[in-house]
Amino acid sequence: MNKNTKTSSAVIKRLPRYRRYLRDLQRKGVDKISSSEFSALIGYTASQIRQDLNNFGGFGQQGYGYNVNGLFNEISSILGLDRDYKMVIVGAGNLGQAIANYTYYYKAGFVVRGIFEVNPRLIGLKINDIEVMDYEGLDAYVKENKIDIGIICTTKDSAQDVADTLTAAGVKGIWNFAPVDLNLPPCVAIENVHLSDSLHSLAYHINHRDEVCEEFEDEGEAKQE
Amino acid sequence: MNKNTKTSSAVIKRLPRYRRYLRDLQRKGVDKISSSEFSALIGYTASQIRQDLNNFGGFGQQGYGYNVNGLFNEISSILGLDRDYKMVIVGAGNLGQAIANYTYYYKAGFVVRGIFEVNPRLIGLKINDIEVMDYEGLDAYVKENKIDIGIICTTKDSAQDVADTLTAAGVKGIWNFAPVDLNLPPCVAIENVHLSDSLHSLAYHINHRDEVCEEFEDEGEAKQE
């Protein structure tokens, strides 16, 4: 509805989660849900759910609720999941290989077309039917095949160079697994998966659990040191 | 300083990033930095940096700034990175294997001690010197070896069961890669890496780039369709 006011990034980050719960509901054969039922399930307030959804349109019906299939399709379409994305992976190390396998299984609509690597030992291999090619050919390949997304699985030291090459070759988005913050023109979408940051947050919470838990303490900690 | 007021999760999520930039500064031999210099580098406002750091103590010095080494060590210690963590991976599929390799390379202090799997074909294998063991033995192993962190790399359908087993066996935190939200007692720390959610956010931003970019449009899009 509000085409003028930019949707806040907090809302956008909740969309995939809404969609996940809606898909589960679909599978269970539930066909309608009210914001308060949804709230109990997903853990956001009913108010927030209604507020969030109304950023994009009035998907509900007063006195009834939301149609599960309808809402699922709307959110899918808002996210852009009703079309395909061509992707390349840069870096054929462990992480690159895992992503090649992972996306292959999980992500209909997100197709890995090639993997690029500098290490000559890996070039020519096939990982899950996807060819590992010479990094030299990246620019030409991205241009020729109109690749949408570049996935960076290199070390942090080469990540910015790779990002620049991908950007110059015309990718629309970068999924970055290297532990650096990339500098990109505003026109290229970026999504970071900073695994080490995530692990470090976990460490923080582990070391500050005491603020939250009482009764569990004794049993678990008793024998420690 | 404020031992009473709970530190907000927004602040905590910024800590690993502060630490990353401080490590880079250390490597470059920089030994002091002011909040405004740091701001230019990391992209947070100087005010926010000072505000954030003062949640934990007065690490700076008026008229001087912050000592890079000192601050790095303080943040490391706040995060709990001055000690070791014993971890197990559950699920020896592609993702589990990737994490086994990844953490091995990157994370001093985070040691993967074992991988657990139900598939008998994988049991007995060694991945990066880490043994793949029968899932049946998970509970006993975690108890016996006082494992701190369980890493869930299973399908979404078994994730909650695995989380329950890990919790009952006494892990302090769970690093969850399965695309579900887990139900855990407050005493167990949880950190999710929802790769599909991340990819779906990226898709959103790719499809809404037009709001941000003008001049780039023509060249890149011209030939499309």
Next chain:
DNA sequence: TAGATTGTTAATCGATTAACAATC
């Protein structure tokens, strides 16, 4: 129609930014 539940405005809460006095 009456009951239910949305869409939306208004109130609250929390997080970020600005300002400045304290102090190295």
Next chain:
DNA sequence: TAGATTGTTAATCGATTAACAATC
């Protein structure tokens, strides 16, 4: 000491929650 920059309080901004009129 004078200059610089922090630590911290106060002001602003944005996001979440509450409330209720609109409407199915």
